[in-house]
Amino acid sequence: MLSLKRQCEIYFPFSKSVIQSNMTYKLNFVMSICGGLLKTAVMYYLWRAIYNSSSQTALNGFTLNDMVMYIIISFITSRLITNSIDFQIAEEVKQGSIAMNLIKPIDYHTKLFFEALGKLIQELIFFAIPTIAFLIMIVHTTAGNQQISLSNIFLYFVSAFLSFCILFLINISFGLIAFYTINIWGLTYIKFAITRFLSGELIPIIFFPLWVQTILKFMPFTSLNYSPVMICLGKIDLKQSISLLLLQIGWIVFLFILSRWIWNKAIKRLTILGG
Amino acid sequence: MIYVENLSKEFCIYKRQPGILGSLKGIFKRDIEIKKAIENISFNINKGEMVGYIGANGAGKSTTIKIMTGILTPTSGKCQVNGITPYENRTANAQHIGVVFGQRTQLWWDLPLSETFTILKKIYNIPEDQYNTRMEFLSEVLDLDSFIKYPVRTLSLGQRMRADLASALIHNPKVLFLDEPTIGLDIVVKEKIRKAIKFINQEYETTIILTTHDLQDIEELCDRIIIIDSGKKVYDGNIKNIKKDYGYITTIEATFSNKNDLSLSNLSFGFKLDSQDLNLNIEDNKIIIRFNNKKVAVSQIIACLINEVQIKDLHIYEMGIEDIIKNMYKAGELNA
Amino acid sequence: MKRYLSLYKTFLAQYLKILMEYRIDFLIGLIGFGIIQLSGIAFLYLIFAEIPNLNGWSFEQIVFIYGFAQIPRGLDHLITDNLWILSKSIIVKGQFDRYLLRPINPLFHLVSEVIQFDAFGELLVGIALVIWSMIKLKITVSFLQILLFILTIISGAVIYTSIKLLFASLSFWIKNSHEILWMNYSLSDFSKYPLSIYSKPIRTIITYIIPFGFTAFIPASYFLNKGNLYTCVFGTFAAAILSFIIAYTIWLNGIKAYESSGS
Incomplete structure (x- = not known):
């Protein structure tokens, strides 16, 4: 077993090369953020109209201000944790280059993880941190009733990183399905649709009927988006936050074992069928 | 058949500026550098001739071919193919020329090859009987039958090239442009393709212009070569002695x-x-x-x-x- | 024209054959796009549990608009999906030459290469939502209104196509215009809800500049008896013609630029 430091030395270049190649197309990066902001703007206006149409100032404990913060942080979180590892695996399976990756003296999972990490770092530096800093400034200067505490921000980044790991493991398992079907595009679209809705990216989980909330407790989706966002907004106390983080870790352990199991099955298939 | 006079083509090369601001600025204003791809090229090609159009990489071969096929507009000069100015009347020109680019297929990637021909039949408005005789001729000469039912994406490079050649000939074009038709192929397939080209030229008096890096292609196929270098025509004449004298x-x-x-x-x-x-x-x-x-x-x-x-x-x-x-x-x- | 129709029929038959070969994959794609649309409806349903109406619009009315929005979108998605590839990689990889080498319209050639059956996910959900909400709202339609409905749906699809064509054509100059296209395509999200909820600048943009408003809310409000025939139906028709003229002009200029620069 190599030391962690040595591992990072081996694999960090993969992260770096992802950042470098993404930054060659800076305009694309900016445009994709703009596109996301537009979608967020639609949600903002929709919520504004919803609160205007309601007789109450708070819905399920969320004021309009809360909700605006919710959708913005949600947007940031989804950009942070999203990666296209599933597509990448599918593409490599299709082109047959996955075999090349298997004979190299590196661990394929670790390599993919560091590549996804590269994207995370890029989003963090060029998008998430500046945007959150800007948000804190706005909130402080407008002196709203709510303040984002620094400890919440810290816990948020921890939780967002755990979300990133969860989605990474989900994506790995999904990418491996490419061994069995060619329309990975359709499958990832289903996955995208389900995770987006059930992770609370569109609407806080608390708006869901109770029975749905109960079911969701046994699924990893809320750990993807709802947990970090709620931690960030300070909607839950420290004790609850810690238990959410522990739950995320639990999911990581479970999904890690699951993804390894799927991986071993897929590899067996690969070696039998010859790609 | 082909008439080219004082043909010149200049390209503007835009220099990219670094950074986000740079690329934004680049949309509105750019530094321009002018590069002459071809300069004052003139030649005449008669019906039924097979001409090798050769030169080093970047000499301007593809540029000339693209002008003659209507993809590029020249900066100055004249060009007529079968009496039509290709870049002014691209569709009319396309009806009676065939083009093969060795490195890029023009076939429909996901469709079976046989369907490609059905579609081309409609595109070129080929009458049924002509289509049938032509198809018979091409599948014999190019040996298409063994893979005609497969989707194009599953074909080998050699099969694909034969398919591309057939698809460029299905409408019995008067002029055939071949840009590197044997690139990347093994000797056996090369030989097959050369034979087919020769046969088509003899049988139908198709005028053929061929660019290639393979001297053997030229030796076996062309009586006449045009050499261009750095965009200028430097030789136009018989090939027979070239290899003996200089190769x-x-x-x-x-x-x-x-x-x-x-x-x-x-x-x-x-x-x-x-x-x-x-x-x-x-x-x-x-x-x-x-x-x-x-x-x-x-x-x-x-x-x-x-x-x-x-x-x-x-x-x-x-x-x-x-x-x-x-x-x-x-x-x-x-x-x- | 007849030749193009017959050609398209051939393509359609071929792609249907391919589709039958990959039935499962088709089903997966269909479900994917369907679920995305349904999650939008689930979202609206959850919201309407909290409020009686949205800016004066009932749940059923909003569902009608939302469903209506999917139909032109799906139609365009079905037919012109290859424009995305143009914006992303055709120019970059130097693959545009082939569209200029056949004696047919290059745009037709480009578009006919891909028929994206996944779009049926959007189309089916859209049609189902429209029918469901019409029954709930007890809307009866005359024969004339059905014709007008079809007219606005086609106009809406043409607007989608035009916007995609315009931004995809930018790739003739800048090689890769995928993200710019994606950003502008994202504006279509605005048209799924009543325009009255937005601020004035946004309303102006999606009505007059990137006219996605005409692909859903504006024509849909006519069928909900909330708008007049002239602005909603004929306005949509006019917007479609105008956007297509502008987009096609830019496309033609793009080809001209391509002809003078090569790949």
Whole structure:
């Protein structure tokens, strides 16, 4: 077993090369953020109209201000944790280059993880941190009733990183399905649709009927988006936050074992069928 | 059939500016550099001729072909193909030309090859009986039957090239443009394709313009070649003597099993030739021999080599087009 | 024209054959796009549990608009999906030459290469939502209104196509215009809800500049008796013609630029 430091030395270049190649197309990066902001703007206006149409100032404990913060942080979180590892695996399976990756003296999972990490770092530096800093400034200067505490921000980044790991493991398992079907595009679209809705990216989980909330407790989706966002907004106390983080870790352990199991099955298939 | 007069094409090359601001600025204002791809090119090609259009990479071959096929508009000059100015009347021109780009297929990737032809039949409005005779002819000449039912994406490079050639000929074009039609193919397939091209030219009097890096293509197919270099026409005439007169240097590369065997002194071969006609070079356990094949035969050189040392590996290279052009310059043959 | 129709029929038959070969994959794609649309409806349903109406619009009315929005979108998605590839990689990889070498319209050639059956996910959900909400709202339609409905749906699809064509054509100059296209395509999200909820600048943009408003809310409000025939139906028709003229002009200029620069 190599030391962690040595591992990072081996694999960090993969992260770096992802950042470098993404930054060659800076305009694309900016445009994709703009596109996301537009979608967020639609949600903002929709919520504004919803609160205007309601007789109450708070819905399920969320004021309009809360909700605006919710959708913005949600947007940031989804950009942070999203990666296209599933597509990448599918593409490599299709082109047959996955075999090349298997004979190299590196661990394929670790390599993919560091590549996804590269994207995370890029989003963090060029998008998430500046945007959150800007948000804190706005909130402080407008002196709203709510303040984002620094400890919440810290816990948020921890939780967002755990979300990133969860989605990474989900994506790995999904990418491996490419061994069995060619329309990975359709499958990832289903996955995208389900995770987006059930992770609370569109609407806080608390708006869901109770029975749905109960079911969701046994699924990893809320750990993807709802947990970090709620931690960030300070909607839950420290004790609850810690238990959410522990739950995320639990999911990581479970999904890690699951993804390894799927991986071993897929590899067996690969070696039998010859790609 | 093809008439080209004083054809010139200049490209504007935009320099990219660094950074986000730079690329944003680049949308509105850019630094421009003008590059002349071809300059004052003129030639006439008659019906039924097969002409090799050759030159080094970046000499302007593709640019000329693209103008003649209507993809590019020239900066100045005239060009007519079968009486039509291609870039002014692209669709009318497309109806009676066929084009094959060796490196890019024009077939429908996901469709079976046979369906590609059904679609082309509709695109070119080919009458049923003509289509049938043509199809029969092409599948025989190009041997399409073995893979005609498969989707194009599953074809091998050689099969795909035959398919591309057939798809460029299905409407019985008067002019056929072939841009590197044998690139990347193995010798057997190359031979098959050359044979087919020759046959089509004889049978239908199709005018053919061919660009290639493969001297053998030209030798076997063309009576006439046009050479361009740095965008200018430098030679237009008979091919027969070119190779004999200027493509006479052959290179042999041999690897030896024992390095100690090698020293320049004991490899003099005993031919009385000066360094222009015989030239030896040793790199590690490899020997590179360049020699004038008009003065000494390949077999003689190899015979000597075998006598002297143990050969592990042996390669023979014919001269490339670039070198021939260089030689022609040297001989004052080209009007640069 | 007849030749193009017959050609398209051939393509359609071929792609249907391919589709039958990959039935499962088709089903997966269909479900994917369907679920995305349904999650939008689930979202609206959850919201309407909290409020009686949205800016004066009932749940059923909003569902009608939302469903209506999917139909032109799906139609365009079905037919012109290859424009995305143009914006992303055709120019970059130097693959545009082939569209200029056949004696047919290059745009037709480009578009006919891909028929994206995944779009049926959007189309089916859209049609189902429209029918469901019409029953709930007890809307009865005359024969004339059905014709007008079809007219606005086609106009809406043409607007989608035009916007995609315009931004995809930018790739003739800048090689890769995928993200710019994606950003502008994202504006279509605005048209799924009543325009009255937005601020004035946004309303102006999606009505007059990137006219996605005409692909859903504006024509849909006519069928909900909330708008007049002239602005909603004929306005949509006019917007479609105008956007297509502008987009096609830019496309033609793009080809001209391509002809003078090569790849």
